[in-house]
Amino acid sequence: MMTCGMYDKELEVAVRVVHLACSLCQRVQETLVYRRADQVMSKEDDSPVTIADWSVQATVCWILSDSFKDQKVSIVAEEDVQTLSKADSADLLRSVTNTVNECLQEAPKYGLQKPKKTLEASEILKAISQCNSTGGPTGRHWILDPVDGTLGFVRGDQYAVALSLIQEGKVVLGVLGCPNYPMKKEWLNHQYSLSMSLLSTPASDMREGGCVMYAQRGSGKAWMQPLKNGGMKLQWLQSAKEIQVSSIDDPALATFCEPVEIANSNHSFAAGVAHSMGLKKQPLRVHSMVKYAAIARGDAEIFMKFARAGYKEKIWDHAAGVVIVEEAGGVVTDAGGRPLDFSKGVYLEGLDRGIVACSGATLHEKLIGAVYASWDSSNL
Numbered sequence: 001m002m003t004c005g006m007y008d009k010e011l012e013v014a015v016r017v018v019h020l021a022c023s024l025c026q027r028v029q030e031t032l033v034y035r036r037a038d039q040v041m042s043k044e045d046d047s048p049v050t051i052a053d054w055s056v057q058a059t060v061c062w063i064l065s066d067s068f069k070d071q072k073v074s075i076v077a078e079e080d081v082q083t084l085s086k087a088d089s090a091d092l093l094r095s096v097t098n099t100v101n102e103c104l105q106e107a108p109k110y111g112l113q114k115p116k117k118t119l120e121a122s123e124i125l126k127a128i129s130q131c132n133s134t135g136g137p138t139g140r141h142w143i144l145d146p147v148d149g150t151l152g153f154v155r156g157d158q159y160a161v162a163l164s165l166i167q168e169g170k171v172v173l174g175v176l177g178c179p180n181y182p183m184k185k186e187w188l189n190h191q192y193s194l195s196m197s198l199l200s201t202p203a204s205d206m207r208e209g210g211c212v213m214y215a216q217r218g219s220g221k222a223w224m225q226p227l228k229n230g231g232m233k234l235q236w237l238q239s240a241k242e243i244q245v246s247s248i249d250d251p252a253l254a255t256f257c258e259p260v261e262i263a264n265s266n267h268s269f270a271a272g273v274a275h276s277m278g279l280k281k282q283p284l285r286v287h288s289m290v291k292y293a294a295i296a297r298g299d300a301e302i303f304m305k306f307a308r309a310g311y312k313e314k315i316w317d318h319a320a321g322v323v324i325v326e327e328a329g330g331v332v333t334d335a336g337g338r339p340l341d342f343s344k345g346v347y348l349e350g351l352d353r354g355i356v357a358c359s360g361a362t363l364h365e366k367l368i369g370a371v372y373a374s375w376d377s378s379n380l
């Protein structure tokens with residue numbers, strides 16, 4: 001038996017809906033790489049958002065609400081309906097509505113219920129805006145990043161669908177869908193590009209590619225499955241294999257990963273820390289929570305993110321990745337060595353400088369020491 005925890009039912013629904021959401025993203029990404037300009041919108045903070053971000057949020061909201069009808073489902077998620085409800089956004093809303101309805105039609109293939117009738121645009125808006133919970137220290141809250149690494153997504157590169165559950169302020173399960181991160185390791189080392197692989201690989205082969213990872217808190221185990229495009233009605237656990245962090249603890253042999261964008265993490269500070277702790281390899285720059293996935297799977301040993309001072313990290317950018325890395329045997333803390341606190345609402349309040357994840361305690365101690373030593377000489 002691959003799960004035997006308190007949240008088996010929640011985990012099963014979460015894994016199924018993440019598979020479903022990944023298939024939606026794959027379809028949208030294929031069209032996006034050819035028609036980028038008019039399909040990528042900007043939010044108020046200038047970050048990108050697409051049909052996929054809203055559509056996944058509406059889809060996951062509908063499935064969770066339907067699957068847990070007896071509960072008042074609380075969802076903390078990234079997107080809101082501001083852009084979508086503007087007067088000149090009618091086409092956009094129509095695209096989202098169609099995308100969600102098409103996706104939900106496929107739900108039975110994934111062992112989930114589909115709606116009895118086609119959802120109206122107003123119901124889609126309602127579903128998206130219903131994900132406006134702020135989490136907190138009590139009760140049960142789903143945490144969703146419908147598309148994490150939207151920039152990677154629009155570039156035809158790495159991105160993730162991240163769903164997790166917090167209970168009394170603790171992350172109790174996490175699921176990460178990584179449609180462009182194949183089961184085999186070597187793929188991550190090349191920069192993944194959908195547009196390139198579409199030219200060189202038959203689309204069907206490429207669609208076999210991705211994986212979904214998941215873990216339940218306290219199980220001491222984390223799992224990976226191939227992404228199922230044709231559905232997964234029965235025996236959803238069967239194709240899962242256990243994953244574990246890397247056993248490398250020599251910094252000279254370790255690989256570290258970090259965000260692609262300099263705006264999202266201070267690369268030069270990370271390089272200083274890397275040098276100071278004796279890392280020798282070039283950093284692996286990857287969009288999205290695929291970085292946590294790489295640590296959990298043993299494809300890399302260290303993840304560092306040092307956002308600019310004043311930026312507040314959001315829980316949906318980390319929750320699923322953290323529980324999967326920890327259950328796979330890794331360590332995740334802030335740059336001061338303290339565990340991340342998911343109980344304070346939407347933000348990781350009180351975060352000390354940045355976030356680090358390591359495959360084990362030896363590398364983690366060295367990393368925290370190197371941050372401490374490098375801090376004075378930096379001006380983050």
Ligand SMILES: Nc1ncnc2c1ncn2[C@@H]1O[C@H](COP(=O)(O)OS(=O)(=O)O)[C@@H](OP(=O)(O)O)[C@H]1O
Nearest residue numbers: 147148149150259260261263264286287288307311
């Ligand atoms: N200024 C700034 N500083 C730090 N972090 C920020 C910043 N702006 C955005 N974000 C969040 O970063 C999420 C993407 O992180 P990544 O590690 O994938 O970044 S990168 O694309 O590889 O550069 C990204 O998640 P998504 O919006 O889901 O893509 C953001 O939540």
Ligand SMILES: [Mg+2]
Nearest residue numbers: 145148149317
């Ligand atoms: Mg994100």
Ligand SMILES: [Mg+2]
Nearest residue numbers: 078145147148
């Ligand atoms: Mg996102």
Ligand SMILES: [Mg+2]
Nearest residue numbers: 047048078150
């Ligand atoms: Mg975003």
